[in-house]
Structures are given as C-alpha cells and as structure tokens.
Amino acid sequence: MPATMPSDLALMPTDEKTREIALDLYSEVADAPILSPHGHVDPGILLHDTPFADPAELLITKDHYVTRLLFAAGVPLEELGVGAPGAGADPRRVWGHLAGNWHRFAGTASAYWLEYELRTLFDITDEPSAENADALYDTIQARLDDPDFRPRALFDRFGIDVLATTDDPLDDLAAHAALAADPDFRGRVLPTFRPDAYLDPEAEGFGDRVRRLIQTTAQSTDFAGYVQALRDRRAYFIAHGAVSADHGVLEPYTTDLDPAAAQDLFAHALEGRLDARAAREFRGHMLFQMAKMSVDDGLVMTVHPGVRRNHHRPTFERFGPDTGHDIPLRTDYTDNLRPLLEAFGTEPNLHLVLFTVDETSFSREIAPLAGFYPSLYIGAPWWFLDAPDAMGRWRSAVTETAGFYRSSGFIDDTRAFLSIPARHDTSRRVDASFLARLVAERRVTLPTARRIARDLVDAIPREVFKL
Known part of the structure; x- marks a missing residue:
C-alpha cells in the first residue's frame, strides 16, 4: 500500500484540548485573502497568462x-x-x-x-x-x-488580494501597468524598488549601472545627481503602485557622511577604486540615504541582511545566482542601525521592517528595538527560517518582548508561484497553534486570540506595508 502524505491536521498541536482551540482559531483565517507584500514572482506570467x-x-x-x-x-x-x-x-x-x-x-x-x-x-x-x-x-x-x-485562474483560486514583485530600479514596469489597466484582471500586483546593485560599489557592473541610472533620469554626474536619480526612480515606482523598497545587504550598517566625504567616495566608486573599508562606508551611507528617502516619500523600507550570496563561485560562474548556495551569516543590528534610528526612528512616515536569518538576533536585538522605535517592525521568518518549527521559535522569541502587533505579518518571499498558498497556510497554522497554547495556559482569552489570528493575516500587514 503506498505511503500517504499528511492530513489536514498537519502542524496542529498533539494535545487534544489545545488542538481544538487551534482548529477553532485556524478556521477564522483558513480562507482569508492572501496579502503577499514581498515576493519574487515574475509579473509576466500573470500578464501573458502562459x-x-x-x-x-x-x-x-x-x-x-x-x-x-x-x-x-x-x-x-x-x-x-x-x-x-x-x-x-x-x-x-x-x-x-x-x-x-x-x-x-x-x-x-x-x-x-x-x-x-x-x-x-x-x-x-x-x-x-x-x-x-x-x-x-x-x-x-x-x-x-x-x-x-493557467496563472490568472490560479491567482483567483488562491484568493490573492495583493502580490508584490521585486524589480530593478530601471525596469519600465510595463507589465505592472498593463495588469493595472486590464479590466479582466482582479487583484493588485505591485512593484517593489530593489536598488542593491546601484548602492553597492563592490557589485559587479556598479559603475555602468549608475551611469545608466543618471542618464535615464537626466541628472548630474556628481553624488547629488546620483541621489536625485534614485529619488526620481522611486517616484516612478510609486506612480506605478509600489509601496516598499527592499534592501538585500550583507550587514545593516548605517552611517551619515558629510557631503564632501560622500562625493569623494562616489567618485572613486564609479572608477572602481574603493577598498573594502571605503566600500562599507559608502554602502552604510546609502542605506542611511534610503531611510531618509522613505521618510520623505513614504515607501516602506524592508531590510534583508546577513546572507553571503553565491558562496560557491564555480557554481555561480557556471549557473548564475539564486542556485542554492547563499549562506547565512551572524548579523548585528543594535549598533549598526543606531545612526539611522537616531535620525529617523521616531519619524511617523518611516516603516522599517527588519528581517534576519540569524535566530540569535530575534530576542536579543530585533524585538527590543521594535518594542521602542515606532518606525521599526519585526519581519516574519525569512528564507531558511520560514519553516514550521522556526516560525514557532520566532513567535516565542519576539512576542513576550514586543507582542504580536509589532510584527510584519507573514512574508512568503517566493519565486515559486504555486507555493504561495502553501506558505501562507503554514504560517496560519503555526500562529493558530501558538495562540492556542496561550489560550490553554490562560495567558490570552479566546476572543482576543481570534482577533489576533485575523489581524495577523490582514490588518497587520495592511498597516505595516501601507496597503
């Protein structure tokens, strides 16, 4: 007889009483619309419906x-x-x-x-x-x-309300514009501003990218023109529905340089003449600049740090990026983000969402930071941590310090379109189980747990990502 896969009781508590509470809470959200404010699905599959x-x-x-x-x-x-x-x-x-x-x-x-x-x-x-x-x-x-x-039929079947993509700053966003103008397509497909390759002087092709950016926006070739060019492209994204800017950085280091120092580093960066220390200073200053821009234009700022990309160079050279050998690093937030937070951490227009693949930072740094700074939110478990047990550890680590309402709501962060409902369902089950334990232990009332379960999949991500 063939082995069969898990039943619909998957991820539910094994204790019968707690399981009944968890199933009750899960029923509140099992069929709720999906909000996916950060992911990597190609909008072309929905535009062309291939x-x-x-x-x-x-x-x-x-x-x-x-x-x-x-x-x-x-x-x-x-x-x-x-x-x-x-x-x-x-x-x-x-x-x-x-x-x-x-x-x-x-x-x-x-x-x-x-x-x-x-x-x-x-x-x-x-x-x-x-x-x-x-x-x-x-x-x-x-x-x-x-x-x-086909993709559009599945989009409707999955109950996706909002789907965000990840896009190069010079993308013309034609697919997004066409979907927004199509009366037969329901739902929102939003672009996301992803400027990493234009902010890191050690990224391959940095100088050429920045020159194209400046040329496209008709700005001056100095640092001030470069910054204005980034502002212009952010405005273009906002006009096409973007609500966030995403930053995949090695470390969340930030610093505020004086204009002369920034101009000097920029000139050397364009020529490819920055050493590792100077490149770090430039990246840190640009992450600070991105926060300043978010205060001004309202784009939510998500930060995904702590991954050594393309760890095995021979595989990268032969097969390209995103081929399975991006490896997590220990990540420190408290001191690295202090210059940014001292400048903007209490600004009401800044929403800064911190992600990590370093579990030790959950209770040590991210939750305490989110428990004070109004602008800062705890990003959902990401990448190697978007798994059932890791999600449970995350909830335990951050909730006692910051509660549920300082978190971002679930982020599926996927290129695999068919996995979107699977990932969101996983999160809903894990959260229902976590809340059920709090109810069983008389730490949260059942009505409050029901409200939290609903808010985690709707009100919270709508607030955090300004949807």
Missing part, C-alpha cells in the same frame, strides 16, 4: 530550496535544468530525481509545501517515489493542460 510548461519547471527547476538538497545528494545541477547549462534537460527525468529522492526531504519545509501543493492542486496523496514517478508526472501534466490551471 500555461505552465511541465511539472519540472513548475515545482523543481526554479525552486532553489529543492534543487540545493538534490544537488547535495549528488544530482548535478545541469540534470535539474538549472541555469543555462541545464537548458534542454528532460523534465520527466528532472521529476524522477525528486520522486526518487523524496525521502531526503522528510522534515523539511520544502516537503511540507510540496505535499500541500500535490494534495490541494493535483489531488495526489501518495508519496512520490521512483516507482510512481512516471504516473505522478502524467497526472500533474494533464492538470497543467487544463485552462483552469
């Missing part, structure tokens, strides 16, 4: 959570269709690699999300295996050929 090609592209090739573990198990990336060298990989064979290695994903968040997708979208309850790989592939492919499985 059918998904095959199960491998849909569930494996573009999901580095999946490909990284298969690679670690010995499957070459080119056999998974990753990057240009993987072009032309047989999708059935790619699917077979996942099915044959299904046991290796046991206990991971990826397995839970994939199980959810297979069960709710394809009516598949048998665990994938080498023996049933072909049959499951055919079942999924048949569903992909159904018009009801």
Whole structure:
C-alpha cells in the first residue's frame, strides 16, 4: 500500500484540548485573502497568462530550496535544468530525481509545501517515489493542460488580494501597468524598488549601472545627481503602485557622511577604486540615504541582511545566482542601525521592517528595538527560517518582548508561484497553534486570540506595508 502524505491536521498541536482551540482559531483565517507584500514572482506570467510548461519547471527547476538538497545528494545541477547549462534537460527525468529522492526531504519545509501543493492542486496523496514517478508526472501534466490551471485562474483560486514583485530600479514596469489597466484582471500586483546593485560599489557592473541610472533620469554626474536619480526612480515606482523598497545587504550598517566625504567616495566608486573599508562606508551611507528617502516619500523600507550570496563561485560562474548556495551569516543590528534610528526612528512616515536569518538576533536585538522605535517592525521568518518549527521559535522569541502587533505579518518571499498558498497556510497554522497554547495556559482569552489570528493575516500587514 503506498505511503500517504499528511492530513489536514498537519502542524496542529498533539494535545487534544489545545488542538481544538487551534482548529477553532485556524478556521477564522483558513480562507482569508492572501496579502503577499514581498515576493519574487515574475509579473509576466500573470500578464501573458502562459500555461505552465511541465511539472519540472513548475515545482523543481526554479525552486532553489529543492534543487540545493538534490544537488547535495549528488544530482548535478545541469540534470535539474538549472541555469543555462541545464537548458534542454528532460523534465520527466528532472521529476524522477525528486520522486526518487523524496525521502531526503522528510522534515523539511520544502516537503511540507510540496505535499500541500500535490494534495490541494493535483489531488495526489501518495508519496512520490521512483516507482510512481512516471504516473505522478502524467497526472500533474494533464492538470497543467487544463485552462483552469493557467496563472490568472490560479491567482483567483488562491484568493490573492495583493502580490508584490521585486524589480530593478530601471525596469519600465510595463507589465505592472498593463495588469493595472486590464479590466479582466482582479487583484493588485505591485512593484517593489530593489536598488542593491546601484548602492553597492563592490557589485559587479556598479559603475555602468549608475551611469545608466543618471542618464535615464537626466541628472548630474556628481553624488547629488546620483541621489536625485534614485529619488526620481522611486517616484516612478510609486506612480506605478509600489509601496516598499527592499534592501538585500550583507550587514545593516548605517552611517551619515558629510557631503564632501560622500562625493569623494562616489567618485572613486564609479572608477572602481574603493577598498573594502571605503566600500562599507559608502554602502552604510546609502542605506542611511534610503531611510531618509522613505521618510520623505513614504515607501516602506524592508531590510534583508546577513546572507553571503553565491558562496560557491564555480557554481555561480557556471549557473548564475539564486542556485542554492547563499549562506547565512551572524548579523548585528543594535549598533549598526543606531545612526539611522537616531535620525529617523521616531519619524511617523518611516516603516522599517527588519528581517534576519540569524535566530540569535530575534530576542536579543530585533524585538527590543521594535518594542521602542515606532518606525521599526519585526519581519516574519525569512528564507531558511520560514519553516514550521522556526516560525514557532520566532513567535516565542519576539512576542513576550514586543507582542504580536509589532510584527510584519507573514512574508512568503517566493519565486515559486504555486507555493504561495502553501506558505501562507503554514504560517496560519503555526500562529493558530501558538495562540492556542496561550489560550490553554490562560495567558490570552479566546476572543482576543481570534482577533489576533485575523489581524495577523490582514490588518497587520495592511498597516505595516501601507496597503
């Protein structure tokens, strides 16, 4: 008899009394609309409504959570269709690699999300295996050929109210404009201003990018013109519906330089002549400048620090970025952010959302900071931490210090379109279980817990991200 995947009681408490409370709370939000204010889905798939090609592209090739573990198990990336060298990989064979290695994903968040997708979208309850790989592939492919499985139909089926993308500052945002003008498309698809490559002088192609930025906005070629060019592009994004600017930095270091020092660093940065110390100063000053701009124009400022991108250079050079070897670092916030917070931390127009992949910073730094500064919010568990147990640890670590209402609401942060409802459902179940324990322990009343459960998926993210 084939092994079957978890039931709808997944992630619920094992204690019967607490489980009943958790199921009650979960029922309040199970079907609530999805707000996704930070993610990486390509808006083109919704604009063109192109059918998904095959199960491998849909569930494996573009999901580095999946490909990284298969690679670690010995499957070459080119056999998974990753990057240009993987072009032309047989999708059935790619699917077979996942099915044959299904046991290796046991206990991971990826397995839970994939199980959810297979069960709710394809009516598949048998665990994938080498023996049933072909049959499951055919079942999924048949569903992909159904018009009801095209991206726009799924957008409606998933109940997505807001979906934010992540976009280059010089993107023309044509896809967003077309979706906003399309009377047949319901929902909001919002761009997000992501200027990292234009702020880091050590980023590849920094000088060329900045020159294009200045040329596009017709600004002067000095530091003042560079800053104004960034302001102009932020205004362009706001005009196209953007509510936030995202910053993926190595460290959340901030500093406020005098104009002459900033101009000197900028001139050397354009020429590629900054050493590591000077480059850090420039990045820190520009993160400070981004906060200043957010105070002025109202864009929510999200900061995603603490990841060493492209840890294995040979893989990066062959397959490109986002291929599974971005590795977390210890991250310090209290001193690094102090210059920014002393200048802007009490400004009512600044909403600063701090994320981390360093669990030690939850209760040590981020929650205490959010418990004082009105502008600062605790970002939801991100990347390696957006998993059930880590979500529970996060709630325990931050709630006693800052409560529920200083957090951001759930952020799915995904490129994998089909995983959006799976990830949000995971968060809703974990929060229901956490709240149920507080109710069972007589620490929160049931009516208050119901309100919090609802607010976590609606009122809180709407407030934090100015939706």
